Amino acid sequence: MAPVSGTEKLAQVTEILSQLKSALDSNSLPPTQQKKLLETLKIHGRDPKNADPIFTEHGIRTLCRYAFDNSNVQVSQEALRCLANALLLRSEARQILVNLEYASKAAEKLKSESIDDEFLLSRILFLMTYDTNLDYEKLVKENQLAESINLALARHSKRYSRSTRRSSQTPSNPMDTMALSETVKLIFNITHFYPDLSAHFSKSIPHIFKILVQNRIPSPPLQAPVSYLINALLNLDLEDKEGQQLRFLGQNAVFPTFDAKCNAEHLINILDNAIVAYTEAELDTAISPVLTLIRRIYEIAPENVKKYMEWLLLPTDEERARPLGRSDTLSSRLLRLSTSALTPSLRSNISAMMFELSGKDAAQFVKNVGYGFASGFLVSNNIQMPENALDAHATAGDEDNIVPVNPVTGQRVDMEEPDTGPPMTQEEREREAERLFVLFERLRATGVMDVQNPVAEAVRSGRFEELPDDYEEH
Secondary structure, rough: OOOOOOHHHHHHHHHEEEEEEEEHOOOOHHHHHHHHHHHHHHHHHHOOOOOHHHHHHHHHHHHHHHHHHHOOHHHHHHHHHHHHHHHHOOOOHHHHHHHOOOOHHHHHOOOOOHHHHHHHHHHHHHHOOOOOOHHHHHHHHHOHHHHHHHHHHHHHHHOOOOOHHHHHHOOOOOHHHHHHHHHHHHHHHHHHHHHHHHHHHHHHHHHHHHHHHHHOOOOOOOOOHHHHHHHHHOOOOOOOOOOOOOOEEEEEOOOOOOOOOOHHHHHHHHHHHHHOOOOHHHHHHHHHHHHHHHHHHHHHHHHHHHHHHHHHHHOOOHHHHHHOOOOOHHHHHHHOOOOOOHHHHHHHHHHHHHHHHHHOOHHHHHHHHHHHHHHHHHHHHOOOHHHHOOOOOEOOOOOOOOEEEEEOOEEHHHHHOOOOOOOOOOOOOOOHHHHHHHHHHHHHHHOOOOOOOOHHHHHHHHHOOOOOOOOOOO
């Protein structure tokens, strides 16, 4: 069809809707002609300019009757495409559909096993989570919306098998990925706006993890559907009321019996890939959901999984040959991001995760990441730190191989480069002493650490000697 615009387009849209409305009343158009008219209307509706009749109550009602009251699958799906476009482009069309009481029919139709229906209906129901007064609790209870979504995700998860190599797990039909993305987006919005409904989607937890873990990590790693799958898990209850992780068919949904660490490990691999693939400015929002989910999983993990996550995310003894944050490991990249000016939202999230991986113990936190990386988080969160946290004899290694570690940089003392520069002049020593005095006074004033200012103590003990005006350094 040749593109039209202006008054000609408006006239065509008006005429098409009139023909469609008349055909509903008289049953005068065969399905092939209905589909053709709807296809033309869909093309016109991609740009709302001069397509206003589509977005009126008359237009939405006509499309709904073809979408939900028509037995012909192709005609129904073409009308659903027109509706999905209309609801996307004009928010007022969403409330019109709700007022016409077709939302319940959309929920009922989602029981279909058609992947095309799933894609279109999930998108329509997703769009109606914004700018409408639609009662999703009613849809869940009366139209089994949550159960339909759970069954849809179960069907998606069947495409992925643990017996097949992960690298080959890619959907052959792009519509599968598109439908999956829309469905998990719908889960996220429903559980975000209606948190009391999250328990109804618990059956989907193992399916979402299976799809995540058995699917290869794409490049870039947080493209659809990966990011949507992660977001969907954020609002779901990973524990039951007794504090035990949800179990399905005898298997733990978060920590499966065949490999308790696989879900956590895969999420950390996604995090590792994402940090490399995106710029720091992009990372500030891109990986926050991944970090949040990793933190939630760590909080409820069994001890063996916690230890494995700590090994993957915290600096290892091998990294302490250099100051922490200088290598190309995941932990170093995370530490650098925790102080980056380009990641204001991410900084606190990373530091909070490192603190939790340290058992929420301030002294252990400093030992794990060094006071240079830990201090900002401790001060901003008003966390009291034991005095011995800055002990220069903090150690790394096992009990038989203890080595001193610089508590500020986290580097092994025996690996520090010797100072080969010229000795400080007396004036430089005085300036450094004054700077340290001010820094310790500021730190003591925060109340975070109850420490004695070493400069003030030196003065009181007589170890600080005032030099005469005619002193000359030799």
